[in-house]
Amino acid sequence: MSPIVIADKVGQTYSISRGAFRPTADLKAVQEASFEVSAGETLAIVGESGCGKSTLARMLTMIETPTSGTLTIDGIDVATAGAAELKRLRSTVQIVFQNPYGSLNPRQKVGAIIEEPLKINTDLSAAERRAKAEKLLAEVGLRPEHYNRYPHMFSGGQRQRIAVARAIALEPKILVLDEPVSALDVSIQAQILNLLADLQERLGLTYIFISHDLSVVRHVADRVMVMYLGRPIEIAPVETLYTDPQHPYTRALLAATPAARPGQRGERAKLVGELPSPFNPPKGCAFNPRCPFADERTRTERPTLKRHGKTMVACFAVEEGRLPPPSPREHAEA
Amino acid sequence: MSLLSIRNLSVTFRTASGPFKAVDGVDISVEPGEVLGIVGESGSGKSVAMLGLMGLLPPTATVTADEIAFQGRDLRGLSRRERRKIIGKDMAMIFQEPIASLNPCFTVGQQIGETLREHLGLDKAARRERTLELLRKVGIPEPERRMRAFPHQLSGGMSQRVMIAMAIACEPKLLIADEPTTALDVTIQAQILDLLLDLQRERGMAMILITHDMGVIAETANRVVVQYAGTQVERQQVVDLFDEPRHPYTAALLAAMPERARGGRLPTIPGVVPGQGDRPTGCLFNPRCPKADERCRTVQPPRQPRELGEALCHYPLGADPRRPEDIPPGFGPDGLAGFEGGARPSDITPDMRGAAR
Numbered sequence: 001m002s003p004i005v006i007a008d009k010v011g012q013t014y015s016i017s018r019g020a021f022r023p024t025a026d027l028k029a030v031q032e033a034s035f036e037v038s039a040g041e042t043l044a045i046v047g048e049s050g051c052g053k054s055t056l057a058r059m060l061t062m063i064e065t066p067t068s069g070t071l072t073i074d075g076i077d078v079a080t081a082g083a084a085e086l087k088r089l090r091s092t093v094q095i096v097f098q099n100p101y102g103s104l105n106p107r108q109k110v111g112a113i114i115e116e117p118l119k120i121n122t123d124l125s126a127a128e129r130r131a132k133a134e135k136l137l138a139e140v141g142l143r144p145e146h147y148n149r150y151p152h153m154f155s156g157g158q159r160q161r162i163a164v165a166r167a168i169a170l171e172p173k174i175l176v177l178d179e180p181v182s183a184l185d186v187s188i189q190a191q192i193l194n195l196l197a198d199l200q201e202r203l204g205l206t207y208i209f210i211s212h213d214l215s216v217v218r219h220v221a222d223r224v225m226v227m228y229l230g231r232p233i234e235i236a237p238v239e240t241l242y243t244d245p246q247h248p249y250t251r252a253l254l255a256a257t258p259a260a261r262p263g264q265r266g267e268r269a270k271l272v273g274e275l276p277s278p279f280n281p282p283k284g285c286a287f288n289p290r291c292p293f294a295d296e297r298t299r300t301e302r303p304t305l306k307r308h309g310k311t312m313v314a315c316f317a318v319e320e321g322r323l324p325p326p327s328p329r330e331h332a333e334a
Numbered sequence: 335m336s337l338l339s340i341r342n343l344s345v346t347f348r349t350a351s352g353p354f355k356a357v358d359g360v361d362i363s364v365e366p367g368e369v370l371g372i373v374g375e376s377g378s379g380k381s382v383a384m385l386g387l388m389g390l391l392p393p394t395a396t397v398t399a400d401e402i403a404f405q406g407r408d409l410r411g412l413s414r415r416e417r418r419k420i421i422g423k424d425m426a427m428i429f430q431e432p433i434a435s436l437n438p439c440f441t442v443g444q445q446i447g448e449t450l451r452e453h454l455g456l457d458k459a460a461r462r463e464r465t466l467e468l469l470r471k472v473g474i475p476e477p478e479r480r481m482r483a484f485p486h487q488l489s490g491g492m493s494q495r496v497m498i499a500m501a502i503a504c505e506p507k508l509l510i511a512d513e514p515t516t517a518l519d520v521t522i523q524a525q526i527l528d529l530l531l532d533l534q535r536e537r538g539m540a541m542i543l544i545t546h547d548m549g550v551i552a553e554t555a556n557r558v559v560v561q562y563a564g565t566q567v568e569r570q571q572v573v574d575l576f577d578e579p580r581h582p583y584t585a586a587l588l589a590a591m592p593e594r595a596r597g598g599r600l601p602t603i604p605g606v607v608p609g610q611g612d613r614p615t616g617c618l619f620n621p622r623c624p625k626a627d628e629r630c631r632t633v634q635p636p637r638q639p640r641e642l643g644e645a646l647c648h649y650p651l652g653a654d655p656r657r658p659e660d661i662p663p664g665f666g667p668d669g670l671a672g673f674e675g676g677a678r679p680s681d682i683t684p685d686m687r688g689a690a691r
């Protein structure tokens with residue numbers, strides 16, 4: 001089956017003004033992101049705050065156009081697509097944002113919120129839209145009487161259901177979920193994750209699931225892409241990533257994830273420092289200032305994604321075979 | 335003698351729609367050097383209880399308690415001034431939102447310096463020296479430069495470190511950390527938790543760690559209090575709590591962790607924490623509890639003995655006294671079966687409380 005999303009060296013560069021008398025600076029939020037997503041699968045994108053996950057999400061949903069590379073969605077190159085094709089593509093890909101409080105218009109009733117995309121993109125009559133909205137409410141586990149209520153009358157988890165209902169209104173093929181459960185308590189998080197799993201099964205959706213929570217990702221993803229400072233540095237099937245992580249950064253991320261039971265965590269490999277400024281990324285491998293395996297080569301030359309078993313990984317130490325085998329922690333309960 | 339001993343702490347807010355008891359009958363004791371975890375969903379009164387202890391609630395709040403003793407000294411009835419002498423020095427707190435709790439108008443150095451001046455009376459040179467030492471201690475690179483930074487110039491992780499530096503400036507005996515890592519990335523979270531635990535071990539400092547993350551509890555706490563809708567529903571040693579939860583709510587929280595999930599669907603807890611308008615009668619958890627029966631809906635549950643996790647429950651797990659035929663269908667006498675499958679999403683709206691019964 002051919003992939004539904006093909007990203008080939010996709011990049012997004014912002015010009016940032018740094019005050020009246022200084023030249024603008026380039027901020028490379030995403031660089032040379034190459035990956036594919038197959039129809040019906042869940043690709044998770046993980047990485048620290050500021051590594052470019054949301055920027056990638058905005059390109060995938062065509063809120064922003066890539067400043068470099070080619071992005072092909074459902075067979076159409078987004079940069080060269082005509083108006084009609086773009087319109088179709090926009091309903092093919094929908095997004096659910098992290099913040100269930102900020103992403104819904106507080107002055108609109110739930111019904112209007114869900115019908116908005118239908119109003120803009122279809123020529124359904126008011127009655128048809130209403131019928132559809134009520135069906136969508138049921139689909140996400142809300143009730144018909146919620147149609148006339150305002151978002152502030154709902155809990156965080158329910159608002160996220162409303163956001164999901166709106167996102168599936170146009171019967172998209174792809175849902176981009178940008179931290180859909182990060183703001184929710186664990187019990188509510190479980191409800192939303194179950195809902196997403198149900199919808200995927202029923203509607204055959206493709207998910208691009210952005211998260212920094214590796215326990216959630218392990219539960220939902222088929223494949224995982226780890227990003228660091230704007231670039232993908234490891235892409236692997238989910239089980240491979242958790243049991244046989246390659247890139248030193250992936251290993252550090254896994255080690256930093258809290259254990260599921262007391263006493264389970266051993267001494268963790270500490271990841272020192274923070275994500276460097278994207279204005280002046282380190283030379284060579286962007287991870288080298290924090291990497292215990294950095295050497296002369298990695299400080300000057302930049303590794304690119306190479307195949308290593310089932311994994312694609314960008315690291316010279318892996319290529320040179322000088323990385324010790326991973327010590328995978330028992331991450332989930334057996 | 336316990337370092338901190340609180341008995342029957344309650345907090346009631348005066349609101350437009352009548353009084354609201356956000357914290358109800360909370361007991362806390364902390365021994366020197368111990369890490370006590372308080373866990374619960376948002377809105378369960380974790381922050382309000384601690385702010386009540388610190389005397390940091392707005393005037394609309396009424397705080398009552400049978401005892402609030404710190405190092406044997408009763409804090410009730412102390413004047414604001416006397417309380418201030420203790421708070422910030424021997425007992426310090428880190429807040430949920432680091433950026434919001436730093437003063438935007440002063441540099442990092444000025445803010446830490448002020449704490450040192452107020453509580454330790456250090457002179458200017460000594461303050462500078464100690465500030466640099468503290469910033470280094472909490473892992474801030476280039477402390478000389480960061481001292482002159484304003485809060486908005488720092489990342490989330492950096493501001494949390496500054497908060498910690500400020501909180502440990504006077505070497506407190508008790509540190510209360512309210513969701514210290516909730517706003518942070520896992521990598522930074524791990525760094526901050528390690529830092530807190532290092533400080534705790536090195537100085538024998540006691541810590542109350544508030545979180546809604548069971549994983550964080552598993553990694554850090556010695557003893558755990560589970561809080562629900564203002565009440566403490568279970569109190570256990572951490573290992574026992576994870577191995578043998580006694581309150582159905584604790585069991586449900588554990589079961590909902592994705593890392594503990596076995597199959598495709600996660601077990602869920604239907605409904606939400608009740609707020610001001612919808613507090614049920616009987617057990618506060620009964621609308622969401624699959625084990626609830628008529629008694630749970632009408633009679634407030636008793637506090638069980640220590641061997642049963644001091645659970646606030648009529649029918650604690652592992653010791654449900656009901657005859658098997660009287661236990662709501664679908665559940666064994668002690669079983670968690672009800673949480674195993676998870677509810678259908680369409681079962682989960684507040685209007686349908688009790689659907690799980």
Ligand SMILES: Nc1ncnc2c1ncn2[C@@H]1O[C@H](COP(=O)(O)OP(=O)(O)OP(=O)(O)O)[C@@H](O)[C@H]1O
Nearest residue numbers: 014016027029048049050051052053054055056278
């Ligand atoms: N519109 C914009 N203009 C300028 N810079 C931007 C813009 N959007 C994002 N950036 C910058 O690009 C980088 C990547 O940001 P992005 O929001 O994609 O990160 P993220 O991985 O989603 O982080 P988080 O986990 O915090 O959501 C950051 O350095 C950010 O400050």
Ligand SMILES: Nc1ncnc2c1ncn2[C@@H]1O[C@H](COP(=O)(O)OP(=O)(O)O)[C@@H](O)[C@H]1O
Nearest residue numbers: 347356375376377378379380381382383392609
């Ligand atoms: N100033 C206030 N006035 C009225 N109610 C409040 C106030 N502050 C908090 N509450 C309520 O008290 C309850 C407990 O809040 P909080 O302690 O912040 O929960 P947690 O920290 O466990 O998430 C919530 O229902 C909250 O809405």
Ligand code: SF4
Nearest residue numbers: 285291298315316317
């Ligand atoms: S390329 Fe070098 S610096 Fe980069 S991750 Fe691999 S070993 Fe570390």
Ligand code: SF4
Nearest residue numbers: 617620623630647648
């Ligand atoms: S008292 Fe009843 S409703 Fe409350 S937790 Fe126990 S079994 Fe459930």
Ligand SMILES: [Mg+2]
Nearest residue numbers: 053054055178
């Ligand atoms: Mg983002």
Ligand SMILES: [Mg+2]
Nearest residue numbers: 380381430513
């Ligand atoms: Mg709180």
